[in-house]
Amino acid sequence: QKEVEQNSGPLSVPEGAIASLNCTYSDRVSQSFFWYRQYSGKSPELIMSIYSNGDKEDGRFTAQLNKASQYVSLLIRDSQPSDSATYLCAASNSGNTPLVFGKGTRLSVIA
Amino acid sequence: DVKVTQSSRYLVKRTGEKVFLECVQDMDHENMFWYRQDPGLGLRLIYFSYDVKMKEKGDIPEGYSVSREKKERFSLILESASTNQTSMYLCASDTQSSGANVLTFGAGSRLTVL
DSSP states (O other): OOOOEOOOOEEETTTTTTTEEEESSTTTTTEEEEEEETTTTTTTTTEEEEEEEEEETTTTEEEEEEEETTTTEEEEESSGGGGGGGEEEESSSTTTOOOOOOOOOOEEEEE | OOOOSOSEEEEEOOOOOOOEEEEEEEEOEEEEEEEETTTTTTEEEEESSSSTOOOESOOTTTEEEEEEETTEEOOOSSSSOOGHHHHHEEEEEEETTTTTOEEEEEOOEEEEOO
């Protein structure tokens, strides 16, 4: 059974701090990794994708991948109250297999 | 922008009723998916389709069926609704090329079965 594990939280951080969200996956052949953000009462939306080991930066967001450790993380710098949401980690073997989602980590940024 | 439209935002049905949840996407995506989302259980894949007339079971297909007669439309059917099917249902689509796994979700259909 392919699994993606996340700490459910809530993770509370003060405004302006760095939020660190973590994810592990069980399937060693997973190639593609994604972070989706879901605001309360809304649908998930993609914020980051990462395919290679290392870091990928996009604005205040940095995704990190370590395939040897089967570990993916998302860093949010200068956290804002508007970042308060549930963050879903997802993994896939390839474009021809559906994503496997973690259960999500709830982030609360305190003003 | 890709748009995924789910026909019903909120539905209330009775046990044993047949329920149709409709999903339409307007960007010619090959792949379409149905998930349900429950507190503490996350997103669980019910069925997916990579082409017209094609369907594949996901992780929790029991009690559900699907129909994909046209590329843009993917319907989820509950043949005989039960209370344990009360949930938020999310439809999503993506494309097999460079957009693979970049899912666009519909707004969701919250189903309550009494």
